[in-house]
Amino acid sequence: MSTENYEKLEKSINNMKEKLSRIYFMVQDTKGNAKASVRYIYQMAITLKRAGYNAIILHEKPEYTGVSSWLDESYMIELEHRPIEGTSLEISPDDLIIIPEIYGFIMDQITKLPCGKIVLSQAFDHIFETLQPGQSWSQLGFYKCITTSNKQKELIESVMRSVSVDVIEPAISEGFQKNEFPPKTIINIHTRDQRETANFIKTFYVKYPQYRWVTFRDMRGLSEKEFANALSECFCSVWMDPTSSFGTFPLESMKCGVPVIGLAPSMTSEWMNEDNGIWVGNRNQVLDVMVEFLHNWLEDNIADKLYEGMEKTSSQFSNMENFTKTIKSLFERYTITRLGNFQEQLNKLQETETTK
């Protein structure tokens, strides 16, 4: 028995040293729609893959749409994809499995799997959605968490006390750039619920018929490239996603030089300030504030300070080099810590054998 354990430990140590250990990233099937939270996971996985780690994408069902249509084909080619359903997942103690917080039921299912487990939390509002009352991540064997901001880290730590939280701030892709041509009379609109988009647009045309020539663009269903191009053509963006905890869309908009009129989310992102956007506290006022912005924009009456603030903020989240560096260094740290644990176990086993 001890020889078997000894061999297993040695194999795990070797796997980790050789970067053969699997790092599974669970993703949801967006059915071809662009989704910043899924892109973030893919970016993390591909960064590790390119750094020599054995990163693998896990999806629920064998029929998985993939991300070729909206993100990039390279993610599908470079990264191995495996379904959970219908296959038995290969797992060894040195493997890591990273699961978004929305998959509480999967966390529950894999509690007993003998591997490293990490929660990936991008939206604080969702962390209890799929957990039973009184249930916490640590009870399910998840003692580590990766999140997107220090604010979220604080909140998570305040409720999941036994979980240690690391932060990897998302980076906005290089595809988001300012347009070389002046903006058109188009408003990007991004809401969590599509009905809200429709209501907003209909209310606008009824309340402000003099502006019926202004066009809205719902950004759903576009590839990332199309999304970035479409975004950059517009003169402003409307963002109403109160449960968002990071706010990728407004940052993408800012990077394209397009001001954002946003409903301030319940958990205001750290980067949000009065200089980089127009943040409205009351949902019912967003439309009127947007129309005021429209009127000012038509009269060239938008303060330069806003554009400067947008530039300053978006540049903080545009450094892909930093993003990949943070990912690599975090996973190196995980590997070192876990290697230390395995080595310690091995040493103990050796000591026991020697004592015998």
Added chain:
Amino acid sequence: MEQTLDLSVILPIKSAVAKDFADYFDKAIKSLKNQQLGFKELIIVHSSEENLVNHLKSYDFENLKVILVQYKETPNYSEQINSGVKKAKGKYVSFFEFDDEYATIWFKNAQKYIDVYPQVDAFLPLVIDVDEKNAFNGFTNEATFAANMTSEIGVLTNETLLSYQNFQTSGMVVKKQIIEDFGGFKKSIKLTFGYELFLRLTYNNVRIMTIPKIGYKHMNMRDGGIFWNYKNGSEVMTENEVKFWIESAKKECYFTQDRGIKYVATEN
């Protein structure tokens, strides 16, 4: 050297007898003085009316370069504009009315768009229409942005014009060469002379774009104005005549020269 827009503004004036003329005129000229980007010259093509001549001669235009051109024949808006264009030294020309105002940002934006879209021949402002009390009536030229009106946002096409007529030539910044090549306003065409010009230009593939910035304030139906006269004044038109001029514009746009169109009233 300070940058200026290579533009001649053409301002035709028929009479200073119009109600509140001095006040309107002053506001119009101030809107030129207050431009955030300067321009080449203001050409005022005026009638021989003594009051008007005296007013213009005594008015303080300050730093504006003003050329007064006396139009000796019976004053006519179209012909006055055309003669102003002939005198213009700017690469671009713009048509102005004494009861209107340019937005202070207009020439600056025109220059910005000229730099970005050198292939575009004419730029229309987003026009705010007001009544005599300065109350907002609506926008003009905005239809080029409407999703169901045009295939390319902001671009005025012949197809759009055939289904919608409400576009405004005043305030437009157009290459002088375009007017020389395809002709200016046609004197014989009443009511729809601006519409006919747009149809003619777009028929000849002249590229016209509306800049999505408020560039011009236009007074609608000023008592004594050209269009007021067609509706309420000495040249009042019947519904049939209005239709005639719209249809004539659609037919005459194929001809560069003015073919001397006349409306002959017929009994129903």
